[in-house]
Amino acid sequence: MNWPSVFSAVLTHLQITFFGVLLGCVIGLPMAVLLIQKPKLSHSVFAVIDLVQTVPTLAMLIFVMLLLGLNNRTVVVSIALFSLFPIIRNAYVGLNSVDRGTLRAAKGIGMTQLQVFTKVRIPIAAPMILAGIRLAVVSALSIATTGVFIGAGGLGMLVWRGIQTRNTAMMLSGAVPISMLALMLEYFIERIEKKLTYYK
Amino acid sequence: MVRFENVHMSYGEHAVLKGIDLHIEPGQLAVLIGPSGCGKTTTLQLINRLITPTEGKIFVNGRDISTVDPVELRRGIGYVIQEIGLFPHMTVKQNIEIVPKLLGWDEQKRSARSKELLKLVGMEERYLDVYPAKLSGGQQQRIGLLRALAVEPPIVLMDEPFGALDPITRESLQDEIMTLNKKLHKTVIFVTHDMDEALKIADVIILMKDGNIVQAATPKELLSHPANEFVESFIGKQRQAVGKLDTVREVMSARVVCAPDDTSVVEAVDLMRRQRVPSVFVLNKEGGFDGQISIKDIQSFSCTGDEMISRLANKQIPTVHPEGSASEAFKIMMQENIDELPVVDGDRVVGIVTRRSMVTSLAKVVWQGEAHE
Numbered sequence: 082m083n084w085p086s087v088f089s090a091v092l093t094h095l096q097i098t099f100f101g102v103l104l105g106c107v108i109g110l111p112m113a114v115l116l117i118q119k120p121k122l123s124h125s126v127f128a129v130i131d132l133v134q135t136v137p138t139l140a141m142l143i144f145v146m147l148l149l150g151l152n153n154r155t156v157v158v159s160i161a162l163f164s165l166f167p168i169i170r171n172a173y174v175g176l177n178s179v180d181r182g183t184l185r186a187a188k189g190i191g192m193t194q195l196q197v198f199t200k201v202r203i204p205i206a207a208p209m210i211l212a213g214i215r216l217a218v219v220s221a222l223s224i225a226t227t228g229v230f231i232g233a234g235g236l237g238m239l240v241w242r243g244i245q246t247r248n249t250a251m252m253l254s255g256a257v258p259i260s261m262l263a264l265m266l267e268y269f270i271e272r273i274e275k276k277l278t279y280y281k
Numbered sequence: 282m283v284r285f286e287n288v289h290m291s292y293g294e295h296a297v298l299k300g301i302d303l304h305i306e307p308g309q310l311a312v313l314i315g316p317s318g319c320g321k322t323t324t325l326q327l328i329n330r331l332i333t334p335t336e337g338k339i340f341v342n343g344r345d346i347s348t349v350d351p352v353e354l355r356r357g358i359g360y361v362i363q364e365i366g367l368f369p370h371m372t373v374k375q376n377i378e379i380v381p382k383l384l385g386w387d388e389q390k391r392s393a394r395s396k397e398l399l400k401l402v403g404m405e406e407r408y409l410d411v412y413p414a415k416l417s418g419g420q421q422q423r424i425g426l427l428r429a430l431a432v433e434p435p436i437v438l439m440d441e442p443f444g445a446l447d448p449i450t451r452e453s454l455q456d457e458i459m460t461l462n463k464k465l466h467k468t469v470i471f472v473t474h475d476m477d478e479a480l481k482i483a484d485v486i487i488l489m490k491d492g493n494i495v496q497a498a499t500p501k502e503l504l505s506h507p508a509n510e511f512v513e514s515f516i517g518k519q520r521q522a523v524g525k526l527d528t529v530r531e532v533m534s535a536r537v538v539c540a541p542d543d544t545s546v547v548e549a550v551d552l553m554r555r556q557r558v559p560s561v562f563v564l565n566k567e568g569g570f571d572g573q574i575s576i577k578d579i580q581s582f583s584c585t586g587d588e589m590i591s592r593l594a595n596k597q598i599p600t601v602h603p604e605g606s607a608s609e610a611f612k613i614m615m616q617e618n619i620d621e622l623p624v625v626d627g628d629r630v631v632g633i634v635t636r637r638s639m640v641t642s643l644a645k646v647v648w649q650g651e652a653h654e
């Protein structure tokens with residue numbers, strides 16, 4: 082077993098996942114805030130995002146590859162696109178489910194629109210927003226695995242080479258860490274979500 | 282202190298206020314009263330610029346408020362609402378100190394203030410670090426009141442603040458409001474639909490109907506010289522209602538749990554569990570009533586957790602109007618064999634009639650207030 086190569090594959094895998102979901106957040110979270118402001122827009126935007134969601138992973142990777150080439154960047158962008166769905170959806174619902182009375186009170190006592198968001202809506206929606214990010218992370222880990230088909234690094238590489246060379250140990254050295262990462266990250270983020278509902 | 286000059290307010294074609302002229306003196310406790318939908322909330326929200334009049338001028342402290350920054354204006358006007366609207370993620374202390382904090386008071390001054398305020402409503406200091414979810418309805422509304430008073434605003438607006446509270450808590454909070462008004466010389470503008478409440482606390486009662494002021498007078502004057510038949514019948518109807526149960530409003534509970542129609546099934550179930558209710562009302566994008574979904578429905582439907590509740594909601598459920606007849610509501614519940622009846626005004630959900638709320642109201646009449654909820 083080649084431990085250093087497993088370790089570096091884990092790092093690459095995490096990197097791709099992290100930057101993919103991060104990009105998804107950078108686009109998705111402000112988008113959710115915008116949609117709250119412009120409810121009329123939300124129908125069409127959600128229609129597009131739902132559509133993106135139904136594209137098979139591999140097809141998406143290929144589309145993006147045509148634009149960005151065979152590399153990790155393609156996987157990062159694909160992950161970001163798939164992340165938009167859970168991130169925007171959850172943030173939108175979370176921000177929108179803040180009690181109307183609470184919002185009216187916030188405005189009525191003299192909070193600016195920005196303060197209503199930063200002090201009331203976002204903290205209350207935080208667990209829900211984070212749950213969206215968690216869903217995105219878990220699916221990102223598997224998309225990153227598929228990334229091997231378009232020449233990206235990461236744990237998918239070990240799985241794929243292991244299969245091709247009928248090397249079970251190598252295959253497992255990719256598959257086991259992938260599962261463990263998914264379980265660990267999910268558990269970890271869920272813990273934070275729980276912490277964020279301290280007041281209930 | 283607060284002056285309206287020929288104020289009109291319309292939503293599209295719908296004229297809600299039709300030329301309001303009003304003058305409230307400093308230190309007065311003015312009560313706006315009238316049938317549901319007559320424009321009380323609208324009038325109140327004009328004062329702190331939550332909405333803007335279509336026509337006319339409003340002056341607060343001599344200043345035309347259309348020339349004042351709304352945020353600055355609101356920080357100088359206390360605001361208390363029926364839904365209370367405490368910030369659930371903040372402690373009592375943080376809730377009370379929010380406006381002082383927005384205004385940049387230092388921690389020491391804020392802290393002294395919140396302790397002083399808590400004493401004012403007879404709550405102990407240990408409540409400072411408690412979250413609102415742990416407080417009773419009456420305690421929550423006390424904190425709502427303190428939040429509004431924190432920076433000693435000369436004016437306090439209160440929109441049916443005690444509507445959702447039990448009669449005993451309501452009585453004691455009414456007393457507290459009167460004391461505050463007299464001791465701290467606050468100008469209080471108070472909305473209610475309860476004539477007894479108005480007669481008890483008001484310096485001046487402003488009776489509204491269909492977007493007009495019908496009469497503005499002291500309680501004594503209103504009783505002895507009602508301006509017209511409407512005033513007479515409004516006082517009369519309300520007075521008789523004590524000890525009788527005529528309208529749905531008297532047998533309903535104002536505590537309703539709602540969810541937007543794009544809420545997922547999982548969130549809806551979670552909400553029901555947290556609020557300890559067997560069902561929630563579904564609201565459309567405009568916040569209008571769009572059916573009900575109960576835990577039973579969810580269990581009997583095959584649905585996935587992330588599905589939106591809009592598809593599962595029971596849109597055919599019968600509803601009643603708050604001013605509708607209580608006995609009719611009772612009949613519907615028996616005939617249709619339903620446990621819960623939404624009370625809807627226009628498209629707004631304003632309450633719910635449950636077997637429990639009905640029995641509680643009945644018991645109160647039968648045993649003259651000795652019954653406990």
Ligand SMILES: Nc1ncnc2c1ncn2[C@@H]1O[C@H](COP(=O)(O)OP(=O)(O)O)[C@@H](O)[C@H]1O
Nearest residue numbers: 292295297316317318319320321322323324627
């Ligand atoms: N945002 C709104 N859009 C359209 N109509 C509204 C809106 N808010 C209130 N209304 C209407 O204005 C009328 C007066 O409402 P409101 O001031 O809330 O009455 P009250 O507080 O006296 O019960 C009602 O008919 C209500 O349906």
Ligand SMILES: [Mg+2]
Nearest residue numbers: 321322323440
């Ligand atoms: Mg109202």
